[in-house]
Amino acid sequence: MSAVLQVAFIGLGNMGTPMVxxxxxxxxxxxxxxxxxxxxxxxxxxxxxxxxxDWPSLAAGTDVxxxxxxxxxxxxxxxxxxRGGLAAHLAKGAVVVDxxxxxxxxxxELAAQLARRGLGMVDAPVSGAVQGAIAxxxxxxxxxxxxxxxxxxMPLFVAMGKRVFRTGASGTGHAMKALNNFVAAAAxxxxxxxxxxxxxxxxxDALMVEIINASTGRSFNSEVVFASQVVTRQFKTGFAMGLMxxxxxxxxxxxxxxxxxxxxxRLVAQRWEEACKARGPGVDQCTAILAWQEQA
Amino acid sequence: xxxSTSNLPKVGFIGLGVMGTPMSTxxxxxxxxxxxxxxxxxxxxxxxAELSNTSAAxxxxxxxxxxxxxxxxxxxxxxxxxxLCAEDxxxxxxxxxxxxxxxxxxxxxxxxxxxxxxxAKGCSVVDAPVSGAQHGAKTATLVFMVGGDDADVERVRPLLxxxxxxxxxxxxxxxxxxxxxxxxMITSMNLLALAxxxxxxxxxxxxxxxxxxxxxxxxxxxWVSKTHIHQRILNxxxxxxxxxxxxxxxxGIGMELxxxxxxxxxxxxxxxxxxxxxxxxxxxxxxxxxxxxxxEKLTGVTIESAKGPRAPAAQ
Numbered sequence: 306m307s308a309v310l311q312v313a314f315i316g317l318g319n320m321g322t323p324m325v326x327x328x329x330x331x332x333x334x335x336x337x338x339x340x341x342x343x344x345x346x347x348x349x350x351x352x353x354x355x356x357x358x359d360w361p362s363l364a365a366g367t368d369v370x371x372x373x374x375x376x377x378x379x380x381x382x383x384x385x386x387x388r389g390g391l392a393a394h395l396a397k398g399a400v401v402v403d404x405x406x407x408x409x410x411x412x413x414e415l416a417a418q419l420a421r422r423g424l425g426m427v428d429a430p431v432s433g434a435v436q437g438a439i440a441x442x443x444x445x446x447x448x449x450x451x452x453x454x455x456x457x458x459m460p461l462f463v464a465m466g467k468r469v470f471r472t473g474a475s476g477t478g479h480a481m482k483a484l485n486n487f488v489a490a491a492a493x494x495x496x497x498x499x500x501x502x503x504x505x506x507x508x509x510d511a512l513m514v515e516i517i518n519a520s521t522g523r524s525f526n527s528e529v530v531f532a533s534q535v536v537t538r539q540f541k542t543g544f545a546m547g548l549m550x551x552x553x554x555x556x557x558x559x560x561x562x563x564x565x566x567x568x569x570x571r572l573v574a575q576r577w578e579e580a581c582k583a584r585g586p587g588v589d590q591c592t593a594i595l596a597w598q599e600q601a
Numbered sequence: 602x603x604x605s606t607s608n609l610p611k612v613g614f615i616g617l618g619v620m621g622t623p624m625s626t627x628x629x630x631x632x633x634x635x636x637x638x639x640x641x642x643x644x645x646x647x648x649x650a651e652l653s654n655t656s657a658a659x660x661x662x663x664x665x666x667x668x669x670x671x672x673x674x675x676x677x678x679x680x681x682x683x684x685l686c687a688e689d690x691x692x693x694x695x696x697x698x699x700x701x702x703x704x705x706x707x708x709x710x711x712x713x714x715x716x717x718x719x720x721a722k723g724c725s726v727v728d729a730p731v732s733g734a735q736h737g738a739k740t741a742t743l744v745f746m747v748g749g750d751d752a753d754v755e756r757v758r759p760l761l762x763x764x765x766x767x768x769x770x771x772x773x774x775x776x777x778x779x780x781x782x783x784x785x786m787i788t789s790m791n792l793l794a795l796a797x798x799x800x801x802x803x804x805x806x807x808x809x810x811x812x813x814x815x816x817x818x819x820x821x822x823x824w825v826s827k828t829h830i831h832q833r834i835l836n837x838x839x840x841x842x843x844x845x846x847x848x849x850x851x852x853g854i855g856m857e858l859x860x861x862x863x864x865x866x867x868x869x870x871x872x873x874x875x876x877x878x879x880x881x882x883x884x885x886x887x888x889x890x891x892x893x894x895x896x897e898k899l900t901g902v903t904i905e906s907a908k909g910p911r912a913p914a915a916q
Contacts (some may be wrong), residue, residue: 460603488821556801572867
């Protein structure tokens with residue numbers, strides 16, 4: 306039982322790459338897969354990860370598969386559909402850890418399908434963005450139908466993150482992630498609207514933010530995003546508009562699917578879609594206020 | 602230290618409620634000679650008996666007649682206008698050179714109207730609404746959001762320093778009142794979004810107590826999420842002392858400012874409708890926490906941890 310976990314890591318983007326580096330630094334053997342061979346090569350040369358081009362070689366000897374992909378659909382494709390799916394090649398008892406920000410109802414379904422093949426599943430999305438991934442200080446929200454699966458992969462979480470929240474059954478991590486981002490996006494939008502009114506009235510935006518941060522209106526967004534990124538015109542939170550829009554959309558659709566009447570979530574999702582459409586998915590999410598100001 | 606023969610300005614204080622009483626007490630302890638008034642005259646008589654060098658007035662006019670600086674701490678801007686314009690109101694006793702310091706949460710456009718009238722009488726206005734609530738008033742840790750001309754603001758700064766811990770001068774008359782309602786508008790939207798997020802998560806199967814801990818550690822965290830959910834919702838107390846109708850009032854001021862300045866704010870506009878509906882359902886006098894109970898009705902989800910209430914996780 307004390308054998309070192311053999312990891313297969315899929316998705317070597319802005320988040321996945323530094324997460325693999327932290328796993329390697331902690332001494333875990335890591336096989337890597339990405340559609341872009343150059344990304345695999347860089348991790349192989351500098352950090353001793355093992356690049357794999359096909360599912361059988363990726364699955365051989367693997368205890369834990371970690372996915373860090375743009376959407377839950379990409380995760381399901383890799384595991385079940387693409388070239389017959391990676392899951393068909395994994396040994397019984399292996400655990401899939403989806404650290405992407407996937408859609409929670411889809412995660413429940415995927416966990417059930419994997420369970421039928423004797424595979425475990427943990428959904429473990431993160432907050433802390435690229436800086437947190439590099440520093441190994443991510444907050445991890447972990448859901449699993451079998452808590453023992455979380456226990457098993459905990460050494461990997463410790464290598465990549467600072468704090469692990471156990472949120473409940475399969476899908477709860479993903480639900481938590483999307484709902485947190487909805488609450489954050491709403492706080493951003495409310496703060497932005499107040500600044501738009503106040504500056505039009507003649508108030509100074511930097512002073513407004515300073516006062517909000519000394520008052521009941523303060524939030525992570527007002528204290529960090531507005532104070533250091535928006536009023537300074539830096540606009541660098543490292544979180545893309547398209548990803549924020551996706552997460553808020555997941556939260557809003559989750560409410561719809563569960564028949565929970567949550568009108569603010571619908572409107573926040575719509576506002577972010579507007580901003581994403583106007584400015585593009587690749588820009589920093591904290592520039593949304595610029596899109597909304599242009600409507601005014 | 603506290604000399605009754607000091608040359609400190611004479612201060613009139615109108616409105617001796619849960620905020621005005623401790624605020625005027627701090628001024629008195631700092632040595633300001635006071636004349637105090639409340640529509641419930643027994644409050645003024647009682648306070649005058651407790652404080653040194655303080656007298657009770659029987660009308661706002663009487664306060665104005667013997668004050669250099671008149672402080673108001675009243676429920677809203679309409680009440681401030683009544684206190685000014687009534688037959689025995691402030692205007693009836695006003696001396697040229699006096700200054701009105703309105704610490705109420707008034708409508709900025711009413712404050713600007715008052716400032717014009719006061720200017721015509723050779724007087725001036727500073728608006729300085731507060732955040733920090735009753736606790737801040739008692740401990741002299743209020744945050745003042747100040748609007749007014751520089752010289753007028755400097756004139757009242759020593760008073761504000763006696764009653765608060767921070768003073769932000771935002772601009773001309775009305776700027777403080779604008780800031781106050783906009784801060785509360787943000788607070789109200791944060792609470793509304795949080796309630797919806799907790800409702801959706803609870804229905805999905807998340808424990809709202811764990812959700813709150815995660816949010817407080819993450820980008821969704823806010824003053825509201827850290828002070829209101831474990832403390833007033835998950836324990837089913839719904840007992841924040843701030844009144845729901847006052848929040849609705851502040852949102853209304855913010856939305857009127859948006860209309861006057863022509864800024865489209867769809868999220869706040871929608872939030873206003875929802876808060877108004879909650880106020881109708883909860884009735885007058887209800888706590889601001891009742892907004893969450895109304896969201897529970899709207900969503901059909903009780904935001905309650907299956908494990909019962911507990912303290913927030915350490916941060």
